[in-house]
Amino acid sequence: QVQLQESGPGLVKPSETLSLTCTVSGGSFSGYYWSWLRQPPGKGLEWIGYVQYSVNTNYSPSLKSRVTISVDTSKSQFSLRLNSVTAADTAMYYCAREGAVTPAFDIWGQGTMVTVSS
Amino acid sequence: EIVMTQSPATLSLSPGERATLSCRAGQSVRTDLAWYQQKPGQAPSLLIYGASTRATGVPARFSGSGSGTDFTLTISSLQSEDFALYYCQQYNNWPPYTFGQGTKLEIK
Numbered sequence: 588q589v590q591l592q593e594s595g596p597g598l599v600k601p602s603e604t605l606s607l608t609c610t611v612s613g614g615s616f617s618g619y620y621w622s623w624l625r626q627p628p629g630k631g632l633e634w635i636g637y638v639q640y641s642v643n644t645n646y647s648p649s650l651k652s653r654v655t656i657s658v659d660t661s662k663s664q665f666s667l668r669l670n671s672v673t674a675a676d677t678a679m680y681y682c683a684r685e686g687a688v689t690p691a692f693d694i695w696g697q698g699t700m701v702t703v704s705s
Numbered sequence: 706e707i708v709m710t711q712s713p714a715t716l717s718l719s720p721g722e723r724a725t726l727s728c729r730a731g732q733s734v735r736t737d738l739a740w741y742q743q744k745p746g747q748a749p750s751l752l753i754y755g756a757s758t759r760a761t762g763v764p765a766r767f768s769g770s771g772s773g774t775d776f777t778l779t780i781s782s783l784q785s786e787d788f789a790l791y792y793c794q795q796y797n798n799w800p801p802y803t804f805g806q807g808t809k810l811e812i813k
Contacts, residue, residue, distance in 0.1 A: 631804055633804070634804070649801070690737070691794065692751060692794075693761075695750065
């Protein structure tokens with residue numbers, strides 16, 4: 588079955604750029620919407636944005652100025668870049684797939700913890 | 706941005722009891738609503754979409770109802786594995802998709 592796996596540094600310095608990659612395996616990559624979400628410690632879920640193919644992206648207005656989500660279909664991967672990070676960006680970061688019949692997130696990665704600290 | 710409000714924040718019940726979790730949207734989301742379950746140290750998993758359709762593999766004791774602004778997740782007879790965090794999410798009006806703050810279902 589389809590599996591998602593996040594990868595990237597667990598520690599990022601303030602003002603620098605957070606970069607994560609999600610690798611999709613076990614199923615089709617094309618045609619789906621692929622999202623990044625995050626969850627600060629002890630808090631709720633926040634949607635960051637999605638990508639479909641290489642040109643169709645959509646971002647949360649609150650993060651739009653700092654976020655880029657891109658895709659590499661040849662590797663079945665999509666990536667997140669978040670610029671100018673602060674301690675408020677410390678969170679568990681999840682990649683997830685929107686379902687074929689619903690925009691709900693039907694498959695999630697296990698998540699990767701990113702801490703912003705000097 | 707549509708604000709999603711869940712109640713109660715914490716629900717304490719015993720195994721075998723019926724659980725009723727509520728989610729209210731700040732404006733109508735029709736039936737574009739999902740419920741997720743999250744256990745400690747795990748990613749959320751999809752339970753319900755379209756307000757009332759169970760995701761693949763979700764037991765029949767989970768049911769969702771509602772439309773517009775008021776939604777309910779019901780667990781008919783609690784099993785030990787059901788004690789977890791539950792989130793609702795709207796996908797009617799975006800960006801952004803928005804989630805409720807969660808309901809913690811704990812063992813009484």
